[in-house]
Amino acid sequence: MKPKISDPKRLRMLNLILDRGVSDPAVLEALARVPREKFVPPPLRDRAYYDGPLPIGLNQTISQPYIVAVMTELLRPAPHKLVLEVGTGSGYQAAVLAHCFGKVVSIERLPALAAQARDRLNALGMHNVTVIVGDGSLGFLPRAPYDAIIVTAAGPSIPPNLKDQLKPGGRLVIPVGPHSQQELMVVERRPDGSLTESATMRCVFVPLRGAQAWPEA
Numbered sequence: 001m002k003p004k005i006s007d008p009k010r011l012r013m014l015n016l017i018l019d020r021g022v023s024d025p026a027v028l029e030a031l032a033r034v035p036r037e038k039f040v041p042p043p044l045r046d047r048a049y050y051d052g053p054l055p056i057g058l059n060q061t062i063s064q065p066y067i068v069a070v071m072t073e074l075l076r077p078a079p080h081k082l083v084l085e086v087g088t089g090s091g092y093q094a095a096v097l098a099h100c101f102g103k104v105v106s107i108e109r110l111p112a113l114a115a116q117a118r119d120r121l122n123a124l125g126m127h128n129v130t131v132i133v134g135d136g137s138l139g140f141l142p143r144a145p146y147d148a149i150i151v152t153a154a155g156p157s158i159p160p161n162l163k164d165q166l167k168p169g170g171r172l173v174i175p176v177g178p179h180s181q182q183e184l185m186v187v188e189r190r191p192d193g194s195l196t197e198s199a200t201m202r203c204v205f206v207p208l209r210g211a212q213a214w215p216e217a
């Protein structure tokens with residue numbers, strides 16, 4: 001199923017994502033509806049629908065649309081689920097999650113990015129997203145446990161706190177590996193409480209920095 005889109009650039013981006021195998025209708029609908037140009041710095045707005053990461057300041061990036069789609073699909077979104085995002089950045093991934101999940105908690109370590117993302121999400125009327133400033137490598141205990149956790153920065157290993165904050169049946173998607181390239185890992189907590197881990201694809205993300213991640217630069 002393909003959502004209706006009038007903007008040709010957004011349509012091209014969506015077709016590319018469909019061609020590369022993303023098929024969850026809720027994810028495709030979310031990508032069709034979120035105005036990505038509102039999440040990139042004004043001088044880069046004409047490149048908002050290019051399928052690659054773009055700089056958002058403070059040495060950070062807004063992720064490639066295809067990766068946003070893949071990671072969201074791997075979380076198995078549903079309207080009754082609660083998701084934690086680690087690494088709010090521009091707020092774009094949080095906006096996509098807000099369309100596919102019931103509630104979104106998004107945590108960002110850089111206060112300036114968190115404030116900007118919060119303003120953008122409010123302006124779009126996305127009231128099911130809460131943006132928090134903090135070290136997301138520790139998760140966010142006050143709202144735990146989560147049906148899904150997505151980490152949009154790469155750690156040297158999977159933070160134990162994030163595994164602990166997954167509900168039975170919950171899924172964690174996180175890039176893990178050295179700075180040059182990482183594996184996109186999926187951790188699933190089985191109903192009996194045990195954990196499975198699998199590698200899905202290679203990717204490149206900015207570092208996850210924190211108590212259970214890379215040290216501060």
Ligand code: SAM
Nearest residue numbers: 062087089090092093108109136152208209210
């Ligand atoms: N999801 C973002 C978006 O849609 O624009 C892209 C995120 S960017 C690739 C990675 C973000 O993770 C950066 O904003 C960075 O500051 C943040 N980050 C890195 N370590 C973090 C940590 N321990 N806790 C929370 N945020 C962290």
